[in-house]
Amino acid sequence: MGLHPCDQHQTITTYRSLFPAIDFSDVEEDEDALWSPTERETKEQLFGRTKKFVEWLLKRKETDIAVVSHSSFLRHLMATVGDGCSAQVKSEPHN
DSSP: OOSSGGGSOOOHHHHHHHOTTSOOTTOOOSSOSSOOSSOOOOHHHHHHHHHHHHHHHHTOOOSOOOOOOOHHHHHHHHHHHOTTSOHHHHHOOOO
16 A cells, blocks of 8 residues: 555445445544555565454455455455466456
8 A cells, every 4th residue: 555546445434325225334444544655565565464364354244345455456366365366356356
């Protein structure tokens, strides 16, 4: 994350007003704490973020969960844990 404005999300306050049916209570910071205007996320940082997300996801009680993200994160996620996915899903995630 970082460098490019498209990688920075809006505040959670903004998202709450745009999407009132979505529960944002698990989001800890209103501002985007991961985005930096001066540096990109390293592969190691991306791996750590992916691992943390998977650990969180596996603890969820829901059985149907939509994951919405940038293609680079989804590509890394599928490369990390996507052994059960089709080759197309692993190689061509779409936004």
